[in-house]
Amino acid sequence: MKSKYDVIIVGGGPAGIFAALELCQTSNMSILLLEKGKDIDSRNCPFIGEGISCPPCSPCDLVSGLGGAGAFSDGKLTLSSEVGGRLKDYIGLERTEELVHYVDSIYLKFGGSNKVYGNGEEVEELARRASLADLRLIPMTVRHLGTERSRAVLHGIRDFLSSRVDIKLGTAARTILTENGVVKGIETKDGERIECRYLIIAPGREGADWLVREASRLKLTLKINPIDVGVRVEVAEAVLRELTSALYECKLEYYSKAFDDRVRTFCMCPAGEVTMESTGGSDPVTTVNGHSYADRKTKNTNFALLVSTTFTEPFHDPIAYGRYLAHLANLLSGGVIVQRFGDLMEGRRSTKERIERGIVQPTLKSATPGDLSFVLPYRYLKNIIEMLGAMDRLAPGVASRHTLLYGIEVKFYSSRLALTESLESEIGNMFAGGDGAGVSRGLIQASASGVVAAREILKRLSRNIPSS
Numbered sequence: 001m002k003s004k005y006d007v008i009i010v011g012g013g014p015a016g017i018f019a020a021l022e023l024c025q026t027s028n029m030s031i032l033l034l035e036k037g038k039d040i041d042s043r044n045c046p047f048i049g050e051g052i053s054c055p056p057c058s059p060c061d062l063v064s065g066l067g068g069a070g071a072f073s074d075g076k077l078t079l080s081s082e083v084g085g086r087l088k089d090y091i092g093l094e095r096t097e098e099l100v101h102y103v104d105s106i107y108l109k110f111g112g113s114n115k116v117y118g119n120g121e122e123v124e125e126l127a128r129r130a131s132l133a134d135l136r137l138i139p140m141t142v143r144h145l146g147t148e149r150s151r152a153v154l155h156g157i158r159d160f161l162s163s164r165v166d167i168k169l170g171t172a173a174r175t176i177l178t179e180n181g182v183v184k185g186i187e188t189k190d191g192e193r194i195e196c197r198y199l200i201i202a203p204g205r206e207g208a209d210w211l212v213r214e215a216s217r218l219k220l221t222l223k224i225n226p227i228d229v230g231v232r233v234e235v236a237e238a239v240l241r242e243l244t245s246a247l248y249e250c251k252l253e254y255y256s257k258a259f260d261d262r263v264r265t266f267c268m269c270p271a272g273e274v275t276m277e278s279t280g281g282s283d284p285v286t287t288v289n290g291h292s293y294a295d296r297k298t299k300n301t302n303f304a305l306l307v308s309t310t311f312t313e314p315f316h317d318p319i320a321y322g323r324y325l326a327h328l329a330n331l332l333s334g335g336v337i338v339q340r341f342g343d344l345m346e347g348r349r350s351t352k353e354r355i356e357r358g359i360v361q362p363t364l365k366s367a368t369p370g371d372l373s374f375v376l377p378y379r380y381l382k383n384i385i386e387m388l389g390a391m392d393r394l395a396p397g398v399a400s401r402h403t404l405l406y407g408i409e410v411k412f413y414s415s416r417l418a419l420t421e422s423l424e425s426e427i428g429n430m431f432a433g434g435d436g437a438g439v440s441r442g443l444i445q446a447s448a449s450g451v452v453a454a455r456e457i458l459k460r461l462s463r464n465i466p467s468s
Contacts, residue, residue, distance in 0.1 A: 010186065080100065086438075126247070211436055254386070258386065266303065290303065304409045372405060
C-alpha cells in the first residue's frame, strides 16, 4: 500500500464498490479502497441458526466487510427513484432514473437474476385494495438476487476490482485529514496517514456514527433525517403469498390515526428467516433484520414495520436515541425479544410455551420471549398496532394472535451531510454517499451515489482541476 493515492474510498459497501468500478475505467489512476471488515469469503456469523444470542461481535461480519451489509442482505434491487433513498433531491428525477438503470445493468453484467417483480394489472388491483384499507401501495420494479446470489455477484465485482484497485481490509478510518478547507487524506485507526487528491466517504449504516463524529469535529453542516424505529414481523408464508408473488417487495405506507405518524413496511422477505446483526463499533448493539434466499425457503415471511419520527430542536442525535432503544432490548433479553401479537394485545409477555404452541414458529431461534412494551414507547407500539390492523384488511392473517414481533429494528442512517449535486461536501474534494451518509436507503441508490461521486472526480481529473 502506497502513502499517496489519487482517490481513497472509505467503505467497501455498494457505494464504495460502485465508485471504484466507475473510477477504474481510467487505467492510470491510483485508487485505494479502505474497509474495516473482512473479505467476502471470510465473513461468517457463527451464531446464525445455532439458537445462540448475539454476543455481539465488533465489527459484526453481517454488516461490515467487503460488500457491506448488502453481502448478507436479501439482495433486493429496488429499481425506483422514489424508494430507497433521496438521490433525486441532489441530482434530479431524470438523472436518478438513468443511474438506477445504469447500476442495474452492472449488477446484471456480474450475474444478477433476470427475474423482476412489480408489473402488470395484478399490481394495480392490489394498489386499489390497499387504498380501501387506508394503505398506500408504492408500485415499483424489484429484481431479487437472494442472499447467496448477492454474494456471488459481489465475488465477481471483487475479482474484477482486485487487479485495478488497492483493497485494504481490516483497516478502519479514524480521522479525515484536511488543509485550508480541502481534503488531504485519511489517518487509519492504526495511526497510518495516507494522502489523496480526492476522498469518497461511504461508511454504510455501520459507520454512520463515525461520520457524524468526524463531521462535528470538522464543523460541517449536518441535517437530521427522521429516525426509523420498529419491529420485524413474522407471519405464515401463505398470509402474504398473493402480494409477494406479484410484488416480492411489498412497499406499504400508512399514516396513523392516533399520531399521524408515517409507518411503512421495509425489507420484506418471502419464505425467509429473521436474523440478528450487531452494529455500533466499540459499543455495539444487537438489532434484528431479515433475509430471503433464492434456493432455500422457510414456511414464514418476515418484514419490518418502521415508524419514522422527526425530532425538534434542541435534540440533534437520533442515532444515540435509536441505540438507546436497542440497548434496552438487549438488556432485557440478552439480544432480541420476540412476542406474539396476541400477547401484546392482551398486555402480557410471551413465554416459550405459548410460542411453541403457536401456528407461526420463529425462524430466529435465539430470540427471547418477552414483552416489547418494556422497550418501545407507547407511540411506536400504537402506530405499529394500527398498521398491522390496516394490513390485516388487505391480507387477512397479518394481525393474527400467532403473528410474531421481534424487537427492535433500527436503521442508523439518521444524519446526513450538506452535499452538492455531485455529492461533494463542504470540504473541497471530499464526497459522501451511501446509507451511512444519509443519501440512500438501499442497494441501488447507494450504488448510484458512488457513481455520481466517481464521475465528478473523473471529470475533474480529466481537466486537471486541483480543488472545487
